[in-house]
Amino acid sequence: MTTTENERTFTVTGQDWDELTDALKDVKDERIVVNMGPQHPSTHGVLRLILELEGETVTEARAGIGYLHTGIEKNMEFRSWTQGTTFVTRMDYLSPIFNETAYVLGVEKLLGIQAEVPEKADVIRVMLMELNRISSHLVAIATGGMELGALTVMTIGFRERELCLDLFEFITGLRMNHAYIRPGGVAQDVPEGTVARVSEFIELMKTRLTEYAALCNANPIFKGRLEQVGYLDLEGCLALGLTGPILRSTGYPWDLRKTQPYCGYQDYDFEVITWDTCDSYGRFRVRLAEMWESLRIMEQALKRLKDLDGAPVMVADKKIAWPSQLSVGPDGQGNSLDHIRHIMGESMEALIHHFKLVTEGFRVPAGQAYAAIESPRGELGAHVVSDGGTKPYRVHFRDPSFTNLQATSVMSEGGMVADVIVAIASIDPVMGGVDR
Amino acid sequence: MSDQNIGQNSGMFGVNDTGDTSGYGGLTRRHTMPSRISDVGVQPYGGWFKEIADALAFTDAEAVIHRGELTFHVRRERLLEALQMLRDELRFELCSGVSGVHYPSDQGKELHAVYHLLSMTYNRRVRVETSAPDADPHVPSGVAIYPTLDWHERETYDMFGIVFDGHPGLTRILMPDDWPGHPQRKDYPLGGIPVEYKGATIPPPDTRRSYS
Numbered sequence: 001m002t003t004t005e006n007e008r009t010f011t012v013t014g015q016d017w018d019e020l021t022d023a024l025k026d027v028k029d030e031r032i033v034v035n036m037g038p039q040h041p042s043t044h045g046v047l048r049l050i051l052e053l054e055g056e057t058v059t060e061a062r063a064g065i066g067y068l069h070t071g072i073e074k075n076m077e078f079r080s081w082t083q084g085t086t087f088v089t090r091m092d093y094l095s096p097i098f099n100e101t102a103y104v105l106g107v108e109k110l111l112g113i114q115a116e117v118p119e120k121a122d123v124i125r126v127m128l129m130e131l132n133r134i135s136s137h138l139v140a141i142a143t144g145g146m147e148l149g150a151l152t153v154m155t156i157g158f159r160e161r162e163l164c165l166d167l168f169e170f171i172t173g174l175r176m177n178h179a180y181i182r183p184g185g186v187a188q189d190v191p192e193g194t195v196a197r198v199s200e201f202i203e204l205m206k207t208r209l210t211e212y213a214a215l216c217n218a219n220p221i222f223k224g225r226l227e228q229v230g231y232l233d234l235e236g237c238l239a240l241g242l243t244g245p246i247l248r249s250t251g252y253p254w255d256l257r258k259t260q261p262y263c264g265y266q267d268y269d270f271e272v273i274t275w276d277t278c279d280s281y282g283r284f285r286v287r288l289a290e291m292w293e294s295l296r297i298m299e300q301a302l303k304r305l306k307d308l309d310g311a312p313v314m315v316a317d318k319k320i321a322w323p324s325q326l327s328v329g330p331d332g333q334g335n336s337l338d339h340i341r342h343i344m345g346e347s348m349e350a351l352i353h354h355f356k357l358v359t360e361g362f363r364v365p366a367g368q369a370y371a372a373i374e375s376p377r378g379e380l381g382a383h384v385v386s387d388g389g390t391k392p393y394r395v396h397f398r399d400p401s402f403t404n405l406q407a408t409s410v411m412s413e414g415g416m417v418a419d420v421i422v423a424i425a426s427i428d429p430v431m432g433g434v435d436r
Numbered sequence: 437m438s439d440q441n442i443g444q445n446s447g448m449f450g451v452n453d454t455g456d457t458s459g460y461g462g463l464t465r466r467h468t469m470p471s472r473i474s475d476v477g478v479q480p481y482g483g484w485f486k487e488i489a490d491a492l493a494f495t496d497a498e499a500v501i502h503r504g505e506l507t508f509h510v511r512r513e514r515l516l517e518a519l520q521m522l523r524d525e526l527r528f529e530l531c532s533g534v535s536g537v538h539y540p541s542d543q544g545k546e547l548h549a550v551y552h553l554l555s556m557t558y559n560r561r562v563r564v565e566t567s568a569p570d571a572d573p574h575v576p577s578g579v580a581i582y583p584t585l586d587w588h589e590r591e592t593y594d595m596f597g598i599v600f601d602g603h604p605g606l607t608r609i610l611m612p613d614d615w616p617g618h619p620q621r622k623d624y625p626l627g628g629i630p631v632e633y634k635g636a637t638i639p640p641p642d643t644r645r646s647y648s
Contacts, residue, residue, distance in 0.1 A: 066608075066609055069610040074620055074626060075641070077626075078626055078641045078642050078646075079641070109504075109505075238556075239582070239584065240583055241533065241584025243530070359647075366470070367470050367503060368469075368550070370505065370532075370552050370563060372532070379554075381533075383552065385537055389445070389467070393537075394535075394537045394620075396535035398532050398552065403533060403588075405587075435610055436610075
């Protein structure tokens with residue numbers, strides 16, 4: 001405890017509550033400022049909340065961010081366009097595939113090659129995005145449950161997410177930070193057995209998602225904590241720029257996959273899920289139901305994938321397509337030996353070509369483009385600027401977590417301090433995306 | 437209106453001190469952004485582009501149509517009028533935020549603030565761009581029109597030093613409060629330290645020899 005003329009500061013870490021209550025015994029003023037975080041299990045990573053309390057009522061709530069700022073946007077200005085995917089995938093670490101897709105769509109727009117991206121690449125992108133949406137929503141629901149004290153929701157959420165990550169590892173080689181979606185297509189064709197493994201996952205998820213519904217949907221404690229908490233109506237959402245499940249929980253069916261389709265979403269049959277309560281419970285139900293729709297889309301994508309065996313996954317333009325292919329070597333991963341044989345032993349031109357593309361990269365015509373996609377958290381936009389060079393001139397990500405987190409104050413002020421946690425969990429901010 | 441020049445490259449590797457043996461030393465490449473159409477009121481646009489250009493004609497905006505996207509360059513004095521018009525009359529309900537870009541070679545207009553607007557009613561997107569000189573980095577704040585710009589403008593201030601006049605609390609948001617400089621500006625180095633790897637020293641990324 002430190003004391004100055006007008007105020008006293010306590011540091012509470014979990015054990016020394018007696019000191020706090022004793023010291024506050026004779027205080028008449030009920031007003032107290034609580035600094036929650038940045039290291040607190042209930043604040044989704046390194047989020048700092050500054051709460052002003054009157055008894056147990058929150059009179060003012062502010063969010064302090066920036067603890068996870070990594071300068072990704074700045075770093076990208078010093079690497080090639082292809083290397084950019086390696087950076088953006090690390091922004092919002094729960095939805096890496098979406099970050100890559102938004103960035104890549106922006107680059108492809110500037111290159112003017114949207115129409116040339118092969119169908120199979122689009123199908124793979126859609127399938128992985130929906131798989132990623134499921135894994136992201138699972139974490140949103142799991143951590144949200146944990147913060148309420150519903151530990152089972154957390155354990156079963158992470159159990160299923162693990163299956164998603166296994167699939168990612170199988171297809172892209174990595175559980176997270178894939179850098180799999182590249183300008184012009186995807187890095188590599190899906191491995192043999194993908195359709196079977198993903199179908200198995202879909203069938204399993206159909207039983208598991210039912211368990212979630214049975215555990216939570218009508219659970220009186222769960223509903224008691226979530227209903228009418230974190231209320232924000234349509235007008236508030238639009239003023240604050242909120243999108244995603246928060247916007248859809250107000251009953252407005254705005255989903256970029258439907259309204260401004262990309263990657264061929266117009267060819268898939270799915271519903272936009274809405275709820276009409278504008279509260280945390282509605283957002284939970286929207287996320288749960290969206291996972292069912294994602295499974296539907298994945299099933300359709302798998303059906304297409306079966307017919308596209310052996311089809312190209314990268315644009316035909318050799319001035320853009322990444323030349324090298326990967327293969328699993330004795331040490332795990334490495335360059336395809338066939339490709340090495342080709343460039344080292346058979347074709348001087350192929351070697352030059354490989355060298356130029358890998359070291360220098362391709363040039364992107366000067367201009368700017370904005371590509372927006374529907375990430376699990378809302379509109380994820382990539383503003384990509386090129387000066388005609390081999391490196392991005394500027395890349396800015398409009399991350400939905402960053403924008404949505406602005407609603408913390410309006411969702412929590414006037415409510416109980418315990419409801420702040422619920423409201424934030426319903427926003428589902430990912431600090432890697434907020435701070436970038 | 438001349439095209440916006442955004443820089444010039446010469447040679448190939450950005451090497452200046454020693455001889456460039458690649459044979460590309462004599463190359464000079466000028467970079468310009470896509471051309472602007474200066475008189476937006478009378479230009480022939482297709483479809484809804486014309487509707488918006490007509491509505492914004494009173495601000496003397498310049499338009500760019502590139503890759504199917506519509507951009508209006510608005511002078512900063514008319515920015516708020518343009519945003520108000522876009523929100524109230526043309527139903528651009530959602531602002532996706534503001535993003536800064538620093539063009540050191542765009543004399544007198546070095547700092548750009550780029551707003552992305554979305555009309556959910558008509559399912560359209562438009563980009564509004566305004567600029568300020570390095571010497572006077574002031575742009576009016578749009579928070580009163582689009583409250584979502586609160587954090588976005590703070591981020592742009594933090595990263596580029598653009599001062600949004602009228603913002604309710606323009607403080608740094610990502611960097612520490614006492615941080616010197618604005619990291620996303622082109623004159624701000626990336627930083628880093630040389631790394632030793634197998635006996636060789638590899639310089640930090642922004643000082644390495646690189647293609648230009």
